[in-house]
Amino acid sequence: MPMPRPSASTTYEKSRTSTRHPLALTIILSTALLALSPAQAANLTDNRRSGYAFMGPPLRAMQDDDMTNPASLWQRDGETLWAEPIGEAGRSCADCHGDAASSMRGVAARYPAFDRTMNRPIDLEQRINHCRTAYQKAGPLAFESHDLLALSTHVARQSRGLPIAIENSKALHPFLAMGRSLFHERQGQLNLSCAQCHDDNAGRSLGGATIPQAHPTGYPLYRLEWQGVGSLQRRLRNCMSGMRAAPYAFGAEAFVDLELYLMWRANGMPMESPAVRP
Amino acid sequence: MPKAGSRRSRRRFSVEAFVLLPMALAGTVALAEPPLQPYAVVGDSIPRPLTGQPGDPDAGRRIVADRQEGLCLLCHSGPFPEQPLQGDLAPALDGAGERWSSGQLRLRIVDARRVSPGTIMPSYYRTQGLVQVAPAFVGRPILTAEQIEDVVAYLATLRR
Numbered sequence: 001m002p003m004p005r006p007s008a009s010t011t012y013e014k015s016r017t018s019t020r021h022p023l024a025l026t027i028i029l030s031t032a033l034l035a036l037s038p039a040q041a042a043n044l045t046d047n048r049r050s051g052y053a054f055m056g057p058p059l060r061a062m063q064d065d066d067m068t069n070p071a072s073l074w075q076r077d078g079e080t081l082w083a084e085p086i087g088e089a090g091r092s093c094a095d096c097h098g099d100a101a102s103s104m105r106g107v108a109a110r111y112p113a114f115d116r117t118m119n120r121p122i123d124l125e126q127r128i129n130h131c132r133t134a135y136q137k138a139g140p141l142a143f144e145s146h147d148l149l150a151l152s153t154h155v156a157r158q159s160r161g162l163p164i165a166i167e168n169s170k171a172l173h174p175f176l177a178m179g180r181s182l183f184h185e186r187q188g189q190l191n192l193s194c195a196q197c198h199d200d201n202a203g204r205s206l207g208g209a210t211i212p213q214a215h216p217t218g219y220p221l222y223r224l225e226w227q228g229v230g231s232l233q234r235r236l237r238n239c240m241s242g243m244r245a246a247p248y249a250f251g252a253e254a255f256v257d258l259e260l261y262l263m264w265r266a267n268g269m270p271m272e273s274p275a276v277r278p
Numbered sequence: 279m280p281k282a283g284s285r286r287s288r289r290r291f292s293v294e295a296f297v298l299l300p301m302a303l304a305g306t307v308a309l310a311e312p313p314l315q316p317y318a319v320v321g322d323s324i325p326r327p328l329t330g331q332p333g334d335p336d337a338g339r340r341i342v343a344d345r346q347e348g349l350c351l352l353c354h355s356g357p358f359p360e361q362p363l364q365g366d367l368a369p370a371l372d373g374a375g376e377r378w379s380s381g382q383l384r385l386r387i388v389d390a391r392r393v394s395p396g397t398i399m400p401s402y403y404r405t406q407g408l409v410q411v412a413p414a415f416v417g418r419p420i421l422t423a424e425q426i427e428d429v430v431a432y433l434a435t436l437r438r
Contacts, residue, residue, distance in 0.1 A: 189415040190349075190400045191408055200398070201367050207345060207352035208363025246412045 048269060051212035051277055054203070063218075063276035071153055071222040071274030074146075074229045078154025081147060087138030093151075096135060100158055108156035109164050109271050112260040114171045121175050121260050124152050125231060126251065143250035149229045153220045156273035164217065164271060166264040179261025182254060188245030194258075197239075209278075215266040216259065218275025229274065232259055314403060315423050322393055323381030327430075328403070328423035338432025341425055342371070348421070348429065353399070357436065368399065375434040383433045387426055402426060 052060060062068045082093045082100055097103040112121040115130070122130065128151050129140035141148035166172070183194045197206065198214035205211075219232040226234075233255050237247035248254045315328050327333070341348040343358050350356070355364035356371035374383065385392055390399035402420040421429065 185409065187408075187410040189408060189411050189418070189420060191404075192398060192400070196398045205364070205366045207365050240410075241412070244412050244415045245410045 048215060048266065049213055050215050050217045050269060050272065052218070052272060052275065054210045054212050055276075055278065059224075059276055059278065063272065069222065069274065069276060071220070071229050071276070074150045074153045074220070074222075075157050075274060077146070078150035078152070078157075081151055082154055087132065087136035089135060089137040091136050093131065096131075100154060104155045104158040106159050106162050106165070108152075108159040108273060109162045110167060112175075112256050112263065113167065114169060120253065121172060121256055123232075123256050123259050124155060125233075126256070128152060128155070144231060144234060149220050149231065152231065153229060153274045156220060156271070159271040160273060162271050163268045164263055164266045166260065166267055172260065175257045175260055176264055178254075179257035179259070179264075182258050183261055188240065188243030190243050192243045194239065214262060215269055216262045217266055217269050218272040218277065220273065221275040221277055223277045225278065232262070314405065314419060317388065317403075319385060319392060320381070322385060323379060324384040324388060325381040327427055328384070328388075329427050331424070331427070333424075333427030333429070333431030335428070335432040335435050337425075338428035338430070341421070341429055342432060347425075349400075371433065371436060373436055373438040375436040376438060378433075380430050380434050383430050384426065387421070387429055 052063065055063075062070075066072045079100070085092045085095070093100075108124055111124040111127065113127075114120070115122045115127075117130075125143065125148055128148065132138045133140055141151075186193045186196075194214065197211050202211050202213040216232050219235070220229050222229050223235075233250055236255060236258060237250075240247040317324050317328055318326065342350045342356065343361055345351065350371070351358065351361055351364045353365040353367040354369070354371050355366060358364065378386070386399075388403040389401040390397050391401060400420055403423070403426060405417050405419055
């Protein structure tokens with residue numbers, strides 16, 4: 001799959017400095033960065049590499065072929081659920097959206113997206129649950145439940161190969177700035193920030209595991225360690241536990257802000273969902 | 279992660295997030311544990327041991343190699359042929375006892391920021407000024423005073 005060409009430097013990798021003056025630098029950098037269009041941001045950051053680039057040929061092959069990618073099982077369940085009438089409304093996703101291959105093309109690539117009723121960004125899982133409660137008159141699915149993962153995998157699969165395209169809208173800016181500052185904030189008993197591992201030490205070995213750049217290009221994805229499909233928030237909870245930080249609750253605003261920042265940081269990179277990771 | 283346990287821990291965490299976040303925003307997390315031993319920094323060193331007992335180098339070696347306890351090999355490598363998975367985020371520990379005195383080693387473990395302000399090496403003997411700490415670790419340093427003395431005693435044996 002095509003990978004952006006490596007280059008020497010990026011503008012946002014200033015975490016060493018920013019930890020010393022967190023607030024001031026966060027504001028300056030976020031304001032400067034958010035003024036860029038997604039395409040400009042992509043050009044500046046063309047040394048970005050997906051976690052895919054850090055894996056060996058066998059795992060890449062497993063991801064690339066639907067026949068060997070274990071997440072295909074979840075996706076096919078999602079395809080079935082897509083067409084099932086449910087809830088008091090007795091409607092299926094397909095009744096409103098038709099064929100996912102066309103109606104859901106590119107959708108996952110622009111989530112989290114601003115939602116007017118919530119007056120803040122919501123992620124794909126929250127969007128699916130919103131449709132369930134508002135239009136199907138069914139209960140929300142639990143985070144990390146099989147059905148929610150199946151549906152989000154099916155929807156995200158329709159964006160495979162398309163560039164991540166978080167909208168450059170003013171309404172998103174405060175949430176992006178919050179996500180960015182969470183990414184650079186030291187936390188947990190080990191007092192580490194996401195940026196210290198993923199910006200400053202990507203490609204190095206953390207006790208034998210290669211540290212990726214933390215691009216969310218592949219979610220939901222099948223992780224060998226989980227022996228199942230999991231969401232981006234599950235991945236982030238793993239990292240937070242590693243820092244001995246208290247992970248945010250599933251669906252917490254802080255998580256969605258972080259997801260939004262990670263997606264924005266990966267703008268222009270191709271979607272891989274559902275990916276495979278070690 | 280086993281399926282059965284994850285649901286329970288999720289509920290536990292969702293409650294904690296509400297409890298911890300406001301405290302985290304206040305800058306520090308409340309302390310329930312006894313205070314840390316006081317220590318004096320002289321130059322780039324803590325010359326006096328944190329405990330009355332001398333450290334045990336064998337126990338220190340075990341702590342350094344342990345991925346849950348010392349965590350050192352996540353970032354460092356060292357003379358541990360039995361440990362295939364070592365880190366390369368930090369200088370190798372080989373020869374540390376030749377490069378540094380025991381007092382210098384002690385400060386680097388207790389609070390590496392004093393030597394290198396932006397370092398990613400955690401301060402192993404610190405409980406204040408931390409944010410969003412998982413409840414199991416609130417108010418506790420990463421290593422106890424005794425464990426730090428053990429680690430210092432072990433590192434002092436590392437000569438090329």
